[in-house]
Amino acid sequence: MIAYQISIFAENKPGKIAHLTSVLGKEKINIRATTISTADTFGVINLIVDDPKRAETVLTQAGLTVHLRSVLAVLIDDKPGGLDNLMQLLYQEGININNAYGFVLESSKKAVFVVDVDQTEKTEKLLEENGFQTLDTQALSSIEPTHNVK
Amino acid sequence: MYWEKNVETIDRKKLEELQLAQLKDTIKRTEKSYYYGKLFQEKNISANSIKSLEDIQKFPFTTKDDLREHWPYGFIAVPKDELVRMHSSSGTTGRATVVFHTASDIAIWSNLLARCMFMTGMRKSDVFQNMMTYGLFTGGLGFHYGAEKIGALVIPAGAGNSKRQIQLMMDFETTVVHVIPSYALHLSTVFTELKIDPRKDTKVKIAFLGAEPHTEKMRRKIEEIYGYKAFNSYGLSEMNGPGVAFECPQQNGMHIWEDSFLVEIIDPKTLAPVADGEEGELVMTSLQKEGMPLLRYRTKDLTRIIPGICPCGRTHRRIERIKGRSDDMLILKGVNIFPMQIEKKLMEIADVGTNFLIILDRADFNDSMTVKVEVNKKYFAGDIKQLEILRKKITEELKGELLITPKVDLVEPDSIPKGEGKAVRVIDNRKD
Ligand SMILES: [Zn+2]
Numbered sequence: 001m002i003a004y005q006i007s008i009f010a011e012n013k014p015g016k017i018a019h020l021t022s023v024l025g026k027e028k029i030n031i032r033a034t035t036i037s038t039a040d041t042f043g044v045i046n047l048i049v050d051d052p053k054r055a056e057t058v059l060t061q062a063g064l065t066v067h068l069r070s071v072l073a074v075l076i077d078d079k080p081g082g083l084d085n086l087m088q089l090l091y092q093e094g095i096n097i098n099n100a101y102g103f104v105l106e107s108s109k110k111a112v113f114v115v116d117v118d119q120t121e122k123t124e125k126l127l128e129e130n131g132f133q134t135l136d137t138q139a140l141s142s143i144e145p146t147h148n149v150k
Numbered sequence: 151m152y153w154e155k156n157v158e159t160i161d162r163k164k165l166e167e168l169q170l171a172q173l174k175d176t177i178k179r180t181e182k183s184y185y186y187g188k189l190f191q192e193k194n195i196s197a198n199s200i201k202s203l204e205d206i207q208k209f210p211f212t213t214k215d216d217l218r219e220h221w222p223y224g225f226i227a228v229p230k231d232e233l234v235r236m237h238s239s240s241g242t243t244g245r246a247t248v249v250f251h252t253a254s255d256i257a258i259w260s261n262l263l264a265r266c267m268f269m270t271g272m273r274k275s276d277v278f279q280n281m282m283t284y285g286l287f288t289g290g291l292g293f294h295y296g297a298e299k300i301g302a303l304v305i306p307a308g309a310g311n312s313k314r315q316i317q318l319m320m321d322f323e324t325t326v327v328h329v330i331p332s333y334a335l336h337l338s339t340v341f342t343e344l345k346i347d348p349r350k351d352t353k354v355k356i357a358f359l360g361a362e363p364h365t366e367k368m369r370r371k372i373e374e375i376y377g378y379k380a381f382n383s384y385g386l387s388e389m390n391g392p393g394v395a396f397e398c399p400q401q402n403g404m405h406i407w408e409d410s411f412l413v414e415i416i417d418p419k420t421l422a423p424v425a426d427g428e429e430g431e432l433v434m435t436s437l438q439k440e441g442m443p444l445l446r447y448r449t450k451d452l453t454r455i456i457p458g459i460c461p462c463g464r465t466h467r468r469i470e471r472i473k474g475r476s477d478d479m480l481i482l483k484g485v486n487i488f489p490m491q492i493e494k495k496l497m498e499i500a501d502v503g504t505n506f507l508i509i510l511d512r513a514d515f516n517d518s519m520t521v522k523v524e525v526n527k528k529y530f531a532g533d534i535k536q537l538e539i540l541r542k543k544i545t546e547e548l549k550g551e552l553l554i555t556p557k558v559d560l561v562e563p564d565s566i567p568k569g570e571g572k573a574v575r576v577i578d579n580r581k582d
Pocket residue numbers: 398399400405460461462463464
């Protein structure tokens with residue numbers, strides 16, 4: 001299954017993130033996870049939201065520079081070695097990870113790990129062959145995250 | 151004290167007679183060039199059109215664009231064999247204008263610079279440290295030849311390398327320097343770092359400030375830091391280079407050498423001449439050049455003629471320090487930059503828009519340029535690494551074009567205000 005991440009180009013200026021969250025809040029779009037990568041004067045904000053297509057539309061309308069990117073949301077066991085199994089597999093297969101971040105699902109003792117790779121479809125196949133479950137947007141929408149881990 | 155008393159203090163009437171004869175000769179010489187030959191035929195003008203100095207107004211202006219369009223040899227007025235030197239106004243490929251000199255041009259130019267330097271008090275016994283870029287830029291070699299003509303000991307230090315500059319100054323007891331004003335300020339911080347007091351620990355008594363317009367306040371500040379007299383220098387490669395106009399010991403305006411240049415000040419909008427004392431654009435006709443003589447060249451530099459007679463006894467009129475430009479050229483660290491150069495480079499890079507903003511800053515006596523560039527929405531792929539690579543690419547491209555390294559900031563699309571008509575592309579925060 002393929003999930004989507006919303007990436008927003010942002011200058012490092014006060015109020016940038018507040019603007020973003022207010023637009024999404026007004027539209028009742030839920031944020032599941034966020035990461036920010038910065039390069040001194042600018043950065044990229046990555047969001048996992050419950051309705052990425054609509055988020056793309058409303059953020060674009062609000063004048064933001066947005067890119068919808070396919071990512072893999074991998075369900076892993078929230079226990080020591082859970083993430084390692086995933087990472088070892090990707091490493092052995094020579095898959096380059098552009099970005100990765102996760103959040104824990106406390107209720108189910110599981111965690112969702114979002115990986116942004118160059119060959120999404122090939123990696124998805126590989127993961128499923130190796131017993132990993134990947135979530136799509138719909139599945140991501142129906143789970144309740146508790147806190148983010150990076 | 152004069153280098154050439156009879157020329158420098160020449161009676162105005164005699165000077166004008168001399169200019170008239172020189173102007174006719176110059177027009178005869180320019181006629182041999184491809185550009186002027188064709189132009190004179192089209193307009194049916196020639197040296198015979200000149201009966202008085204005012205008749206120069208029958209001739210069209212020459213602009214930098216004309217020079218570019220007829221690059222490289224369209225303005226050469228002698229057989230190519232006669233040329234001994236070329237210089238370029240800036241080192242870039244696309245926007246460069248080239249100028250050529252014969253052996254006689256070099257000799258006359260060197261003499262003009264000797265006249266300038268001698269006027270400020272420099273003598274054969276002096277040690278002259280030339281802290282200017284050598285090479286295509288006229289500032290380095292021009293002063294070098296002039297100082298040798300006086301007979302001074304010349305240290306061809308070149309630009310930059312601050313610690314070595316100070317070392318040379320101390321080791322060889324430099325008495326005269328030629329320096330870009332912003333660099334003089336920067337160098338003072340290195341003196342402080344090394345705990346050397348330039349006022350006490352060096353023997354420099356005269357500085358020539360060139361290649362960059364600066365304010366009176368900045369000059370006084372430099373004089374105060376170093377404890378020397380600083381003299382303003384004006385020139386442009388199209389009129390040889392430095393040595394066109396120079397301050398005398400009065401430090402009140404620059405004598406423009408009217409035995410070598412015919413001076414007009416025009417209103418840059420109406421192109422009509424303005425009266426002495428009124429501000430306008432400086433337009434010059436070379437009166438002695440052979441290799442590449444130019445008629446009514448629009449310098450785009452804004453200044454005015456200072457009315458009245460200078461107490462130093464020189465009869466050549468004085469121009470005020472340059473107030474600005476009638477075009478959008480910027481000068482940073484002595485390098486000439488046109489915003490168009492940046493626009494052209496950005497247009498070649500698909501990932502960015504062509505809306506940009508140039509910000510010039512001065513901090514700790516160091517000038518810098520920031521170029522804000524809008525990221526193109528279509529090319530944003532949510533990848534920070536891609537943006538970093540893009541920024542590096544733009545920096546490299548601009549560095550190659552401008553010969554100085556700007557700081558490049560990537561900004562959001564449509565975040566730079568678009569000006570009405572001609573966009574405001576430059577914010578100059580440089581203060582004294
Ligand atoms: Zn004077």
